Amino acid sequence: MLDGEKRIIQRAKRGEASAFGLLYDRYQPQIYRFIFLKVSRREEAEDLTHQVFLQALQHIGEYEDVGFPFTSWLYRIARNEVIDHYRTKRQAISLDDVAPEYFATLDRAMEDAERRMDVRRVTDALKQLKPEYQDVIIMRFIEDLSPKEIAVALQKSEGAVKLLQHRAVKQLQQLLKP
Amino acid sequence: MMDLLKQLKRITPDPSFSARSRIELLAQMPMRIVRPSIWQLFGESMASAGALALVGMLLLVAVGGFSAWNFLTPLRITSLDPAGLTAEAEAIDIQIQLAGVGYADLQAAESTPAAADAPLPERRQSIATHKLAEELGLAEPAPTTTDAHTVTIDEALDALAE
Numbered sequence: 001m002l003d004g005e006k007r008i009i010q011r012a013k014r015g016e017a018s019a020f021g022l023l024y025d026r027y028q029p030q031i032y033r034f035i036f037l038k039v040s041r042r043e044e045a046e047d048l049t050h051q052v053f054l055q056a057l058q059h060i061g062e063y064e065d066v067g068f069p070f071t072s073w074l075y076r077i078a079r080n081e082v083i084d085h086y087r088t089k090r091q092a093i094s095l096d097d098v099a100p101e102y103f104a105t106l107d108r109a110m111e112d113a114e115r116r117m118d119v120r121r122v123t124d125a126l127k128q129l130k131p132e133y134q135d136v137i138i139m140r141f142i143e144d145l146s147p148k149e150i151a152v153a154l155q156k157s158e159g160a161v162k163l164l165q166h167r168a169v170k171q172l173q174q175l176l177k178p
Numbered sequence: 179m180m181d182l183l184k185q186l187k188r189i190t191p192d193p194s195f196s197a198r199s200r201i202e203l204l205a206q207m208p209m210r211i212v213r214p215s216i217w218q219l220f221g222e223s224m225a226s227a228g229a230l231a232l233v234g235m236l237l238l239v240a241v242g243g244f245s246a247w248n249f250l251t252p253l254r255i256t257s258l259d260p261a262g263l264t265a266e267a268e269a270i271d272i273q274i275q276l277a278g279v280g281y282a283d284l285q286a287a288e289s290t291p292a293a294a295d296a297p298l299p300e301r302r303q304s305i306a307t308h309k310l311a312e313e314l315g316l317a318e319p320a321p322t323t324t325d326a327h328t329v330t331i332d333e334a335l336d337a338l339a340e
Contacts, residue, residue: 017204024200032191050199057203122182141183176179
């Protein structure tokens with residue numbers, strides 16, 4: 001959580017560009033990562049990330065801090081954007097549709113070749129999971145969100161999130177079995 | 179597996195995209211003029227008025243001191259007569275002084291009427307001579323009355339020479 005986040009959000013609500021800029025700098029990389037792992041295309045991930053923050057900017061006045069962090073609210077917007085994206089384009093993405101730059105991006109992030117192969121395997125397996133499972137895996141194990149924060153983002157109960165997490169991990173492990 | 183998932187955190191957006199997107203977003207931010215509500219205005223004006231009233235009170239107390247406080251205070255003892263009390267206090271004081279003066283005069287008249295009548299240098303000389311004579315055993319101790327034998331300085335010196 002950003003230091004003095006509540007105050008920054010209040011300032012952003014009042015229309016202070018610098019305050020919104022701070023929120024953008026803090027949360028944009030993780031929202032981008034979430035979208036990129038879901039859509040697998042850099043340009044689409046960039047467009048959707050921009051849309052997410054545009055939505056956030058237009059509706060920040062409606063955000064109320066009622067015990068959940070701003071990041072959960074952003075993930076909720078991001079998730080809806082991705083759902084809308086697939087609804088308008090196609091129902092699901094197959095591995096064959098994955099753009100070559102997706103792997104190029106991953107390769108740039110990993111220096112070690114062997115590790116790179118392992119990471120590819122994991123991301124391939126991640127793509128085969130249900131969108132809900134993907135969300136939970138990304139938020140919980142990549143972005144380190146708490147079950148409560150994920151519950152707010154997914155609009156589910158904390159118990160339901162824990163159950164989803166359990167099932168998602170189990171399925172991912174099965175997919176990764178040689 | 180978890181370790182491999184953590185590796186995905188290294189995925190970051192292109193910096194040029196981030197910068198461009200940021201500029202575009204912030205450029206769209208509406209330039210809102212923050213208009214305070216009626217309650218905010220009321221609150222602010224009340225705060226200013228309160229501060230002014232406090233300053234006024236402080237000045238009143240500082241300049242007026244206790245007299246203003248006495249004038250304003252609701253607790254006043256009606257049976258109290260400050261003028262009467264002052265007069266009484268002054269009268270008591272005067273009587274004591276007068277009594278003291280009378281006593282001193284009486285004592286002076288009774289003890290040394292002759293010495294009291296004599297001029298100051300002669301009185302001093304007389305006392306010194308008497309003390310010397312007393313030391314030499316020529317005089318009687320401590321004269322209490324005016325008819326006591328007095329020794330002149332010449333007599334005392336003669337006695338000392340002998």
